[in-house]
Amino acid sequence: MPQNNPAAPACANLGLAIQEIAPMTVLARVYPERRSVTHLFESDFYRMLIDRRTEERVAHMIRLYFGNAADWRYAHDFYLPTGALYLTPEPHQNGYIPEDDLSFGLSLTRRIAIADGSY
Template sequence: MHNELSQALHSLAPDAALIRVFPKRQGMIHFYGADFFMLLAPQDVEERAARLIRQHFGDAVDWRLPHDFHVPTGCLYVTPHPDRVGYVPEDDRSFGLLAERYVATAHGGDR
């Protein structure tokens, strides 16, 4: 992990490889481990992680859509549509991290 955002998120959720941030109105966030399975986290950790990601990328991102932050690379992607392969990471073992869904990289990321 080469960027400060990934390091901060790793300190909150050490086993998280992907953090899915849903729109605020839905009020949820999901953490996934490198094994593609969902991880449980306390609500305060979820809220802090979502706030860190939203603040880092700011208004450059359409937060009305869910986004996936890949912790190891520092890359942010638009989450696949629910009826598409990749929506649930276990579906295609890629976390849905495709070039056409790429939005931005946190400063110092690997992309």
């Protein structure tokens, strides 16, 4: 569990730590490392235009915090208001493009973990 992971960030609230470096972020979509891309979304469901270094830092924080709870070969969405990590919908599914269905793809069936250590 993340709170028992000595490599986990010392910050008790991952969402707040992310908002310190990217204040308007509501959702962070972390793609597999081989794609070398991360998207950050605002509450209006549109992608934020932010520098690559910040994207990489956010992705690193999420991967470090959740560690082995997720299969990082697949894209995942971290929803800051709830602290929940979800498996990202596939391109043909609702939620892949957040503004299409206004859900961010946050289906309980796709939830992987919650930042407080729940699974």
